[in-house]
Amino acid sequence: MAANEQSITEVAAAILDGTPIDWSAAETGVSEEDRALLEELRLLCGVADVHRQLPPGAEQDGTGRKDHPEFWGRLRVTGRVGSGTFGDVYRAWDPRLDREVALKLIPIKTGSDRRSAEIIREGRLLARVRHPGVVAIYDAEQIESQVGLCMEFVEGPTLQQRLEQKGPFNASETLEIGLQLCDALAAAHDAGVLHRDVKASNVVVKPDGRVVLMDFGAGRRLDGDVTADPTGTPLYLAPEVLVQGLEATIRSDVYSLGVLLYYMLTGSYPVTARSLSELHEAHQQRLKGSPAPRLPRHPDIPARLAASLERAIDPDPTRRYLTVAALGRDLRALHKGPRWRSWPVVVSATALVVAVLVAGGMLLSARTASREPVRIAILPFAITDDQSDSDVIREGTARGLIARMQAYDNARVISTASVLSVDTNLSLKEIGARLGVSAVLTGRIGRSGDVVSAEARLLRVSDERMLWSEEYSRPASEMLDLHRAIAVDLAEELRLGGDERRQQWPTHNLQAHALYVRGQAALDKFTPRDARTALQLFERALELDPDYAQAHAGVARVYLDANAVPNLAGAEALRRATASAARAMSLDQWLPEAHSAAAAVHSTQTNWAAADREYQIAIDLGPGNAVVREHYARWLSLLGRHDEAVAQARVAELLDPLSPRAVMAVASALRFGRRYEEAIGYAHKALDLDRGHPAAYHNLALDYQELGRFDEAIEAYLRLGRPTGNLGHAYAQAGRTREARAVIAQLEERYAKDRLGAGDIAQVYSGLGEIDRAFEWLERWSQTSVGGPITFKVAPVWDPLRSDPRFTTLLKKYGLAD
Amino acid sequence: MTQGRDVPLESTIHLIARARGGDNAALEQLFARHEAQLRRWARGRLPHWARQLADTDDLVQDALLQTFKRIEGFEPRGPGALQAYLRQVLFNRLRDELRKRGRQPPGTDLDDPAAANAIESGDSPLEQAIGRENLERYEAALSRLKQEEREAIVGRIEMGYTYQELAEAVGKPSADAARKATQRALIRLAEEMHRGRE
Incomplete structure (x- = not known):
């Protein structure tokens, strides 16, 4: 033992001093005997840790006496109700309003101003929530060394008591209460407050059966202490919070709510343990990939309900519901479904989302009065200074506000391309009619010296009445915070649902933001050359701010565009796209574009299930993001899910009615669904919006071609101004073989130069009936392109090849056939 | 004098003697020296149900007052004895309180294999x-x-x-x-x- 005495003594000293211990190092090469000793010391370290992490309790006032106060401000304290984790709760009388209230007093350590400010801030945010399922906060203030939260006095047993008395709830009771809790928690999240301690003993059941969520913020950790508070309820804590010590998020609240519903339904917890260390261990096993907990399969528990709860308590937060509202949507669908017990396990989330957007108001009706979703346009603000980058400020403000507002579930915010193209000289009514909105946000913004100031006005279209207005000013360097402030206020004014994304900070670098804005605008134009311009702009933005998540997502998007980047082999483009998408995701996992890019990466790797999941997350996060919908629609088309594709594209069009790109998304989905006549209608609509829109001509031509109207198809292709495989194919089909061969020659010349266009060449050979040649080029295509081969399954142009076994082999190679 | 740690330590025995003589300042200093630590100990040791039932802080204060006011009954029998004595007083005080309120700790069946719920219902943080x-x-x-x-x-x-x-x-x-x-x-x-x- 002598050799290791030193290390044992050192470990003992570290335990007593509270300094970190590297246990695996201490255990290396020690004798059996010492190993046993170390094992015991490790337990003792656990004892010491518990006490170190315990709240020290009320600060002494030096007198040692702490009777309950007779008064708190104007409140007369009448008795003690109980003690919570961080404070005592009293019954009190408010003489001014003549009502009984509950008063929670939280002791504040001297010098913990931040903590008290935080508690008061949360109290105030919560006070704005008016929801029957959230305990109403009347007041929050600090007097001397205590913060007092004055709130609604709610009487009734807690869910915990109810469970102990009567045992588990049945599925429909669980659903009923679960829905109430989802709504309540979502209302709090919308106000910017996390609960942090959702558990059965924090839910009170009122005599009328309604439930009320109590004790918000109680799970807040003490000043920067990264270890979970052991006085809390660790069985409800999300693993990333408990084990990894990460900050609580909306998704950790989702987890706790999932545990609560699981507990209500089964009377037990998904992850159980006899001690905290065992619980850590159990979570660690799960995080390492052992199977997620499953609800016991039971005939009384509908499979779909089980699946929803299992998703809520997924150990991986990215696989969990991202918002409580999303969990609520699934529960509500179950609740309403007439044959819910026999529903298939996979319900189309797409259909649900569309239903919510289109039918509207469903979520709102439970939360506030029944109301249609708000359709709103955010017009570019007038610029009141004349600096050189005014256009960028004008467009950047519109883009910034729109992106933020699109994160809200209950608003339909018209996308940038449409509002930037609307003629602002029109009357408010005309603008409203063109964009299909009932309200418009407008305003002015300008810089004077180092200060940027803005005024925002919300106008009702029908009578041009001003519904709301506010003035803002910030240091010029904080222009982006000004966007955030306007969006938050507007959302509150409109009483929208939403999520944490509003708190995300895109970039601190204004110049980077300006470059990004220009890159986005370039990308909207949808031609290869503009995509390359966009790439350069995004990359310059990233030189200024390497942590700019949106710019990374933008880069991924460009690399995923099959024809955008010359001289780059498909594998390399894909590698760059993958890296950029991953980087965007790691920087901001709340960014819809990051998930959409990740989805696109997955689909190029023929990982269809993962792609679907990422797209759905992207839509969850940005229900109003038209571009995400367009991408999703295209992807659905490629899988042959045409009706869903058309539905998603139509949502994009609703969100961005003046954007030819969104209109073309519908046209394209229709064409893949072989609905050529309708597609032609949409292509013309896009051309009405933009005479020279290349994608519109391209699609129009494809439609004509499929209808056998080759001359019209050729005419449309020629308007694109460059030879394409489709043009050659149309020549071939029209019997104009010589011209078809001329196109091949031109395409081969280009291929030799930059390795782009192998697919086009294959296409012309397919049209000419030279099947072997076609397959030869298809093989080259699959080696050089990112996105190409995935159109195999559905593109009509390959019909002449379909009966060949080589085609089936290719389909199989890409996971597109069984 | 928030924690009684930054001031030079006066012998506890000496303080007790002064408190016994009616010196309130000495009594306060004794409180300051022992209250936070006793509270910390109690919070680690008391199960959740007991902490909800009876306010720990009040119990700690009661125990201290009881000890220091009737300090005549205490004869230090060696180093560390006061600390042990205070804990014992607090423990007795808690038991009285529970008896007075007529409550038994719920779910203390040690053989119950479904003790998974124990974290929620009964165990002290230390036990957890x-x-x-x-x-x-x-x-x-x-x-x-x-x-x-x-x-x-x-x-x-x-x-x-x-x-x-x-x-x-x-x-x-x-x-x-x-x-x-x-x-x-x-x-x-x-x-x-x-x-x-x-």
Whole structure:
């Protein structure tokens, strides 16, 4: 033992001093005997840790006496109700309003101003929530060394008591209460407050059966202490919070709510343990990939309900519901479904989302009065200074506000391309009619010296009445915070649902933001050359701010565009796209574009299930993001899910009615669904919006071609101004073989130069009936392109090849056939 | 005088003598010196249900008042004795309180295999952290140590005494001496706990 005495003594000293211990190092090469000793010391370290992490309790006032106060401000304290984790709760009388209230007093350590400010801030945010399922906060203030939260006095047993008395709830009771809790928690999240301690003993059941969520913020950790508070309820804590010590998020609240519903339904917890260390261990096993907990399969528990709860308590937060509202949507669908017990396990989330957007108001009706979703346009603000980058400020403000507002579930915010193209000289009514909105946000913004100031006005279209207005000013360097402030206020004014994304900070670098804005605008134009311009702009933005998540997502998007980047082999483009998408995701996992890019990466790797999941997350996060919908629609088309594709594209069009790109998304989905006549209608609509829109001509031509109207198809292709495989194919089909061969020659010349266009060449050979040649080029295509081969399954142009076994082999190679 | 740690330590025995003589300042200083630590100990040891039932802080204060007001009944029998005495008073006080309110701890059936819910319903934070069996071995091993060793360990890891306070409480000449003594005691405890497994 002598050799290791030193290390044992050192470990003992570290335990007593509270300094970190590297246990695996201490255990290396020690004798059996010492190993046993170390094992015991490790337990003792656990004892010491518990006490170190315990709240020290009320600060002494030096007198040692702490009777309950007779008064708190104007409140007369009448008795003690109980003690919570961080404070005592009293019954009190408010003489001014003549009502009984509950008063929670939280002791504040001297010098913990931040903590008290935080508690008061949360109290105030919560006070704005008016929801029957959230305990109403009347007041929050600090007097001397205590913060007092004055709130609604709610009487009734807690869910915990109810469970102990009567045992588990049945599925429909669980659903009923679960829905109430989802709504309540979502209302709090919308106000910017996390609960942090959702558990059965924090839910009170009122005599009328309604439930009320109590004790918000109680799970807040003490000043920067990264270890979970052991006085809390660790069985409800999300693993990333408990084990990894990460900050609580909306998704950790989702987890706790999932545990609560699981507990209500089964009377037990998904992850159980006899001690905290065992619980850590159990979570660690799960995080390492052992199977997620499953609800016991039971005939009384509908499979779909089980699946929803299992998703809520997924150990991986990215696989969990991202918002409580999303969990609520699934529960509500179950609740309403007439044959819910026999529903298939996979319900189309797409259909649900569309239903919510289109039918509207469903979520709102439970939360506030029944109301249609708000359709709103955010017009570019007038610029009141004349600096050189005014256009960028004008467009950047519109883009910034729109992106933020699109994160809200209950608003339909018209996308940038449409509002930037609307003629602002029109009357408010005309603008409203063109964009299909009932309200418009407008305003002015300008810089004077180092200060940027803005005024925002919300106008009702029908009578041009001003519904709301506010003035803002910030240091010029904080222009982006000004966007955030306007969006938050507007959302509150409109009483929208939403999520944490509003708190995300895109970039601190204004110049980077300006470059990004220009890159986005370039990308909207949808031609290869503009995509390359966009790439350069995004990359310059990233030189200024390497942590700019949106710019990374933008880069991924460009690399995923099959024809955008010359001289780059498909594998390399894909590698760059993958890296950029991953980087965007790691920087901001709340960014819809990051998930959409990740989805696109997955689909190029023929990982269809993962792609679907990422797209759905992207839509969850940005229900109003038209571009995400367009991408999703295209992807659905490629899988042959045409009706869903058309539905998603139509949502994009609703969100961005003046954007030819969104209109073309519908046209394209229709064409893949072989609905050529309708597609032609949409292509013309896009051309009405933009005479020279290349994608519109391209699609129009494809439609004509499929209808056998080759001359019209050729005419449309020629308007694109460059030879394409489709043009050659149309020549071939029209019997104009010589011209078809001329196109091949031109395409081969280009291929030799930059390795782009192998697919086009294959296409012309397919049209000419030279099947072997076609397959030869298809093989080259699959080696050089990112996105190409995935159109195999559905593109009509390959019909002449379909009966060949080589085609089936290719389909199989890409996971597109069984 | 928020924690009573930054002021030069006056001997506890001396303070008690002064408090007994009606010196309120001395009484306050005694409170300041012991209250936070006792509270910390109690919070680690009391199960959730008991902490909801009876307010820990009040109990701690009651126990202290009771002790210091009737301090005549206390004869220090060696280093660390006061600390142990205070804990015992607090423990008795808690038991009285529970009896008075006519409540029994719920779900204390040790054989219940579904004790998974114990974290929610009954266990103390300490029990949660290391488990019931280990806690029992810890207690048993502690009881086999010398009182001085026991007080050093409990004072340091359960009550959060500084080494200086500990030196005073267990009668060591310096903080450093207290630190060394506590280290030795901790290793002794680990050995005793290991013996408890056999």
